[in-house]
Amino acid sequence: MDAGEKRRGVVTDDERLVARLSWKNLSAYIDNDVRILHDLSGYVEPGRICAIMGPSGSGKSTLLDSLAGRISKNITLTGDIRLNGRSTRVSYGTAAYLAQECDLLGTLTVKETIYYSAKLRLPSSTTTKDMDRIVKSTIEEVGLQDSINTPIGNWHQRGLSGGEKRRVSIAIALLTRPRLLFLDEPTSGLDSASSFHVVSTLRNLAHDGRTVLCSIHQPSSQVFQLFDILCLLSGGKQIYFGDLPGSLTFFKEAGYPCPSLQNPADHYLLCVNSDFDKVQKSLQTILEHRKEEGHAFDEEEAVAHVPQFESVAAVVRSLTHAYSESQNKLEVESHIQEMNKAEGPLLSSSGSEANFFTQVYTLTMRSFTNMNRDFGYYWLRLGMYIVLTLAIGTIFFKAGYSYTAIAARAACVSFVVAFLTFMSVGGFPSFIEDMKVFTMERLNGHYGVAAFVLGNTLSSVPFLLLISLISTVIVYFLVDLHHGAEYFFYFVLSLFSCLLVVESLMMAIASLVPNFLMGIIIGAGIQVSTDSRTIYLILSGATLCSI
Ligand SMILES: Nc1ncnc2c1ncn2[C@@H]1O[C@H](COP(=O)(O)OP(=O)(O)OP(=O)(O)O)[C@@H](O)[C@H]1O
Numbered sequence: 001m002d003a004g005e006k007r008r009g010v011v012t013d014d015e016r017l018v019a020r021l022s023w024k025n026l027s028a029y030i031d032n033d034v035r036i037l038h039d040l041s042g043y044v045e046p047g048r049i050c051a052i053m054g055p056s057g058s059g060k061s062t063l064l065d066s067l068a069g070r071i072s073k074n075i076t077l078t079g080d081i082r083l084n085g086r087s088t089r090v091s092y093g094t095a096a097y098l099a100q101e102c103d104l105l106g107t108l109t110v111k112e113t114i115y116y117s118a119k120l121r122l123p124s125s126t127t128t129k130d131m132d133r134i135v136k137s138t139i140e141e142v143g144l145q146d147s148i149n150t151p152i153g154n155w156h157q158r159g160l161s162g163g164e165k166r167r168v169s170i171a172i173a174l175l176t177r178p179r180l181l182f183l184d185e186p187t188s189g190l191d192s193a194s195s196f197h198v199v200s201t202l203r204n205l206a207h208d209g210r211t212v213l214c215s216i217h218q219p220s221s222q223v224f225q226l227f228d229i230l231c232l233l234s235g236g237k238q239i240y241f242g243d244l245p246g247s248l249t250f251f252k253e254a255g256y257p258c259p260s261l262q263n264p265a266d267h268y269l270l271c272v273n274s275d276f277d278k279v280q281k282s283l284q285t286i287l288e289h290r291k292e293e294g295h296a297f298d299e300e301e302a303v304a305h306v307p308q309f310e311s312v313a314a315v316v317r318s319l320t321h322a323y324s325e326s327q328n329k330l331e332v333e334s335h336i337q338e339m340n341k342a343e344g345p346l347l348s349s350s351g352s353e354a355n356f357f358t359q360v361y362t363l364t365m366r367s368f369t370n371m372n373r374d375f376g377y378y379w380l381r382l383g384m385y386i387v388l389t390l391a392i393g394t395i396f397f398k399a400g401y402s403y404t405a406i407a408a409r410a411a412c413v414s415f416v417v418a419f420l421t422f423m424s425v426g427g428f429p430s431f432i433e434d435m436k437v438f439t440m441e442r443l444n445g446h447y448g449v450a451a452f453v454l455g456n457t458l459s460s461v462p463f464l465l466l467i468s469l470i471s472t473v474i475v476y477f478l479v480d481l482h483h484g485a486e487y488f489f490y491f492v493l494s495l496f497s498c499l500l501v502v503e504s505l506m507m508a509i510a511s512l513v514p515n516f517l518m519g520i521i522i523g524a525g526i527q528v529s530t531d532s533r534t535i536y537l538i539l540s541g542a543t544l545c546s547i
Pocket residue numbers: 030036054055056057058059060061062063072074075217
C-alpha cells in the first residue's frame with residue numbers, strides 16, 4: 001500500500017494489484033497503408049516511470065494511445081501488448097489517461113473539482129467522512145494543500161498556474177487509485193520549474209508502486225533525470241529503450257557521444273530531429289567558414305557536434321541499426337519474455353462505481369454551481385434579456401385596448417419570445433467549456449450522456465424560470481398586457497419552455513440525438529397549436545425527447 005492510500009485508510013483488493021505492461025513488435029498503420037510505428041518493444045513495471053521521448057511527429061502519442069487502448073479508428077495495430085502477462089488491450093477505465101489538454105471547470109475550486117469527481121466515481125455507499133478523507137489525502141498526494149480553495153480559473157477569473165492545473169488533473173486520475181497511468185505530454189506549455197514539480201509528483205506516484213508512462217517533448221536536464229526508463233523514438237522507429245545511464249553508453253558506442261555539460265535529452269533530440277536539419281547545416285557552414293578563415297579547427301568541438309556533419313536521416317539510420325544490433329535490445333526482449341511467463345492478476349476497471357441517481361444529483365449540483373459563478377452562462381444573458389424586454393416594452397408601451405392594439409400585442413409577444421429564444425445562443429461559449437469537460441470525463445468512463453444531459457437540464461431550470469419571470473413582468477408592466485394571472489402563468493411557461501428547448505438543443509449536440517427529430521416535433525407543435533398551453537406541452541415533450 002502506498003503512502004497516500006495508507007493515509008486514506010481504505011483498503012480494497014485493487015490496491016494489492018500491480019500493473020506490468022509490455023509491448024513486443026508493436027507496429028501501427030494508418031488506413032492499413034502508412035506505417036507510423038515500426039516493431040517497437042518495451043516494458044514498464046510497477047515503481048518505475050518511463051519517458052517516451054522523440055521529436056514532433058515521431059509517434060509518441062500513437063505509442064501511448066496504442067498501449068492505453070485509445071487508438072483512432074483509422075489506425076491498425078499489430079504486435080503483442082500484455083498487461084500482467086495477459087494478452088489483453090488496456091480497456092477504458094482500467095488505467096488513468098491524461099490527455100495533452102485537460103479541461104476543468106474554471107469556476108470551481110481545487111477542492112470542489114476533486115470532490116465532485118470523487119462523488120461521480122466512488123461507490124455511492126461511501127460516507128461523507130470517507131469521501132472528505134479521500135479528497136483531502138489525494139490533494140496532499142499531489143501537493144496542492146496550499147491551493148485547496150483556489151479557483152481553477154477561466155477567462156474572467158485568475159486561478160491556478162498551468163503546473164497546478166496539471167496536478168489537479170493528476171489528482172482526479174488518482175481518485176480511483178489506478179495502478180497504471182498514461183500521460184500525454186504532462187509538461188507541455190509549462191516552465192521548467194512547473195515541469196519539474198509535475199514530473200516529481202509522477203515520480204513519487206511511481207515509486208509508491210504505480211506504473212507510469214508519459215510522453216515528453218524536450219525535458220530539462222533536471223526533469224530528464226527524474227525518469228527511470230527512456231523510450232526514444234524517431235519517425236516511429238526505436239532509437240533506444242532502457243535505463244538513463246545506459247542511454248549515455250549507447251550513444252557513445254554508436255559514435256554520437258553526449259558532450260559533457262550538455263543535457264542528454266537535448267543531445268538525443270538534436271541527433272534524431274529532422275527539424276534541426278537546417279540548423280545543423282548552418283552550424284556546419286559556420287564551422288567550415290571558420291576553417292577557411294584560418295581559425296584552428298577544434299577537434300573536440302567537431303566531436304561534440306558530430307551530428308552536424310551528417311544528415312539527420314543518416315544519423316537516425318545509424319542509431320536504429322546500432323540499437324537493433326545492441327545488447328540492450330536483446331536484454332529488453334528477454335526481460336519481456338521473463339515478465340510474461342506467468343499470468344498476473346487481472347486489473348479491474350477504475351471507471352465509475354457511483355449509481356445513476358448519485359451521478360445525476362452530483363452533476364446537477366456541479367453544473368448549478370458553475371452556472372451560478374460563470375458570469376457569461378446566465379447572469380449576462382439575464383442582463384441582456386432585461387435590456388431587450390425594456391426596449392420591446394417601451395416600443396409597445398401601454399398598447400391599450402383599441403382594435404389596432406390586438407396586432408400590437410401579438411407583435412409584442414412574438415418579438416419577446418423570438419428574441420429571447422434566439423438570444424439563448426449567448427450561453428453557447430460557456431456551454432462549449434462544459435462540453436469539453438463532458439467529452440473528457442465521458443471518455444474516461446466517469447459518467448454517461450444521459451446523466452450529463454439530465455444534470456445540465458435540471459440545473460438550468462431555476463435560471464430559465466427566473467429569466468422568464470423577470471422578462472414577463474417587465475413586458476406585462478410596460479405594455480400592460482393585463483390578461484389576468486392565468487395568462488401571465490402561460491406566458492412565463494411558454495417563454496420558459498422555448499428557452500428550455502434551446503438549452504436542450506445544445507444538449508442534443510452533446511448527446512448526438514438527431515436535432516432534426518426535435519426540429520420536426522417543435523415545428524409541427526407550433527403549426528397545430530392554437531394557444532400557449534399546447535405549445536408548452538409540445539415543447540416540453542420535445543425537451544424530453546432530446547433528453
Ligand atoms: N489518426 C491518425 N490519422 C492520420 N495520421 C495520424 C493519426 N495519428 C497519428 N498520425 C500521424 O502519425 C505521426 C505520429 O503522430 P503522433 O501524434 O504519434 O506524434 P507525436 O510524436 O506524439 O507528435 P507531437 O509531439 O507533435 O504530439 C504523425 O505524422 C501524425 O500525423
